[in-house]
Amino acid sequence: MKKMYKAFSGAIGMGLVLTGLALGQGNTTLNALFMKQAAYSEEDVQNMTAEFEKANPSIKVNLEFVPYESLRDKTIAAQASGGYDVVLFDTIWPAEYAKNGFLLDVSSRINKADQNKIFTGAWSTVQSKGKYYGMPWILDTKYLFYNTEILEKAGFKNPPRTFQELMTQAEVIKQKNLVQYPLVSSWSQSEALVADYTSYVAAFKGRFVDTSDRPVFQNGGGLKALEWMVDSVKKGLSNPNSREYAEEDVRRVFSSGQAAFALNWTYMYNLTQDPAESKVVGKVGIVPAPGAVGGAAVSAVNGSMGLGITRTSKLANEAWKFINHLTSQKVQNRYAKNSLPIWKTSYADPIVSKGQEAVIKAANISIGAMYSRPTVVRYAEWSNVLQKALQEALLGKTTAKAALADAAKQVATLK
Amino acid sequence: MTQQTDKKTAWWMLAPLLLIVLGAIGYPLIRTLLLSFTNARLTGYSDPIQFVWLENYWQAITNSAFRESAGRTTYFVLVNIGLELLLGVLVALLLNQAFRGRAIVRALLIIPLALPTVVSAIMWRWIYNPEFGVLNALLTQLGLLGQYRSYLGEPDLAMNMIILADVWKNYPIVALVALSALQLIPKELFEAAAMDGASAWTRFWRITLPSIIPALTVVIVLRTIEAVKVFDIIFVMTKGGPASSTRTLSFEVYQEAFSSLKAGSGAAYSYLVVLISAVLIFLYIWLLRRQERQ
Incomplete structure (x- = not known):
């Protein structure tokens, strides 16, 4: 009995020491x-x-x-x-x-x-x-992904360097009936839309705010950027479903071979090369997002x-x-x-x-060309206003000019 | 033991439960109400809080985005509850009939209810997908649609499509409650009415409906509370888009509290949402009681 008692208390003591060590180690x-x-x-x-x-x-x-x-x-x-x-x-x-x-x-x-x-x-x-x-x-940052096979069939040796050139190539691709909508984008009412718009603003050398943090995107490059986006939908070159798509939807459409061009983040590249995820393995090119005639040489959103x-x-x-x-x-x-x-x-x-x-x-x-979205304290509210304005223009509910002017008026109050 | 002592004992026995209820429900309710009268912000610093009394409520009422969202929420609630009632009662009537495999069909009814809302929302997003969705495939193969179309990208259509998805998820509650009420109606009533020459429609209108109305009232109230505060299904399916056409009141609360970091006005917005559901619930109960009396 005494032996048992000793063994028992020994075991408890040992247990306590080990527990202590374990606690001491991972505390x-x-x-x-x-x-x-x-x-x-x-x-x-x-x-x-x-x-x-x-x-x-x-x-x-x-x-x-x-x-x-x-x-x-x-x-x-x-x-x-x-x-x-x-x-x-x-x-x-x-x-x-x-x-x-x-x-x-x-x-x-x-x-x-x-x-x-x-x-x-x-x-x-x-x-x-x-x-x-x-x-x-x-x-x-967002890159321009392109389907090399479609571009080849359309007779283009190189991907577009400017958004104007992208429009021209997309028109030929559509005319030749290679795909119904050459460009697919993530333009749903979400941050993805603002990220895309930022790329376009960078290409057309626009700016979100001036040095005093006053909105200026409603004029110049900011306006040209949205007008280009709206134009691409009107001409049937941008997939109209882009207005409900997020990045993953863009990846799926592009990976299924239903688009010639897409703007998306880096992660898409490796997934387009995975046969389990993509029908365009080995047919995907990636270059910096285009610039614009009279604007930047390339564009990129941070x-x-x-x-x-x-x-x-x-x-x-x-x-x-x-x-x-x-x-x-x-x-x-x-x-x-x-x-x-x-x-x-x-x-x-x-x-x-x-x-x-x-x-x-x-x-x-x-x-080296990354352009940032406005670095303002109330960015979340800024973005909500912009998302709605961009969508209203893309859906044809209002003009690009009116949508941005209204958004600029609203964000100016967000101090 | 006197009646007085009995009462005392009862209160002592109930005390733990009352404490839990007061702590878990009462405290947050009162705290949020107090918060709604302040300019409190969600920050990492302990900024001084000032009482602004009804300013937050006034700001919400005069905010056009809030009013537009209130309109959209009312539409969502009325159409949603209406469709759920119609479908739920029809399915309950069907499942009240004797047919082979009835038990299996009744069990199947539970599936949409058992699915988490987020899962069902993702599933419906896939069904409505404009390029790969089964709805487009079905409608084009049936010849009802010429070509694939967008459902969640059209401002005029998106809310209705979300309502359909939500009705699918929640009509089984109505069906199950209505079914249980239907099973309580004595068969003799129908037999007697049939012998007196009452048509099927008259039997439904005079016997069935009045018998299940009390049960339906409960389910309407519960579903209204849920529908007024709808958020998750919409957030997953459209995030309030396109062009804010599916933004409901909960989005305004969320935006005010989390995007703008205004805890005070966020609380006021949420109390207004509670007020709207209270008004709708009282309206329903009043209408149904009136019909019951008739």
Whole structure:
């Protein structure tokens, strides 16, 4: 009996020691918020995190993946509960996040030696009023995807360099009945529409706001951009269903061979080369989005995203360590198939370019030409107004001029 | 034991439940009401909050976007509930008849209800897809449609198509409730009426309908509350587009609270939504009670 008692108490003691060790080892848990679609896949992020946890056994990371549409809402709603330590944020949010104290100012944590090694466009994703609110992570812009077979049949050796040329090529493709609607776009009432419009604004050398943050998109390049979009629908060159499409719909239509041209993010390229997802494998070209006659040589919208630390986080050091791991050149180079690195020298690395040489070639030009959507504090409201105005013009409910003039009047009040 | 002690014991027994109800329902309700009278914002800083009293409500009423959304919501509710009632009662009448496989059909009725709204919304988005959707394939193969068309990209059509998707999801509630009420009607009533020479229509109008109205009132009230605050199905299917033609009141609440970060006016907007459903519910109950009396 005594023996049994000894063995029993020994076992309990051992258990307590082991539990203590285990608790001592993994007592730091980071909560991180990521998105489900586009760029890095969930599996990519899980693998990157597993590598981080292996290298830092005292830190555990809980990952949460939500649709893009929920990313901002979740971050804002978590302010009361202090739910997340690390959050992924879009290039359009830093001004608002900074003003409202959602993110920690990490300017002092940024490694000065890295500043010139990372693209300027990537840095602009995480900045507001000269301060840094995170590290850029996903470097993305919209490219022009084209179906090489359709262009060949239509008699074109090269993809269009300007939107005017795109219109001409699309007209020939339609006349030859190669496809019913040569261009497909993500013009549903969503942020995707504003991102597309931004590309067009960049091509026609328009601007959203002047130096005093007053809206100017209703004139000049901003107006020409929308007029081109409306014109393409009226002429039957843009797929009219674009007005209800998001990026994934665009990918499906283009991948089924029903469109000659599409504007979309980088992620579409690899999926168009997957036979399980695409009927146009080996027939896809990718180049920078066109410029415009009398406008820019190429166009690009800044669609990058960054990783930041919430101001409510009590684990800022650990969170920064995790962010540094995910944004490191070594990690980014290894996972470059779904999202291109933020590091300039990565583009010469064969690990990055292998199998996606065309993407890299286009990226080398597009990344330097990225144009940002307005970096205003009340961007979410700005975008809602713009989305409605753009849709009204695209649906023919009003003219491009009237729609933009009305939108400019509304956003001017959003101070 | 006296009656007084009995009452006391009852209150003590009920106390835990009352506390939970007050905490889980009462507290948020009162807190939101108080918030609706302030200029509170959703920020990471503890900004001072000021009482603006009815200013938020006034701003909502004078906001043309809010009024337009109220109109669209009313349309959604009336058409939606109307169709659900019609389809639900018809299906219930059918399932009340004896036929082979009735049990299986009754079980099948549960499927749309069991599906999460988001799943059903994604499914209907696929059905309505203008290039690959089965609705286009079906209608063109039947010769009812010349060529594939868009359903969710047309401002005049999008709301009706969402209503159809929502009716499919929710009419089984009406059908199940109506069916249970139908089964309670004594068969002798119908037999006696038939012997007296009452037609099928008269039997339905005089016996069936009055018997199921109390049950339908409950389901109408429940469905109205749900329909007035509709958000998820629309958010998944059109995000309020095209050109805001499917934006309902919940979108205004969402935009005010989350896009504009105005917790105060967001709360006021949501109280106005509650007020609208309360008005509709009272109207229904009054109409149905009147019919019941007749």
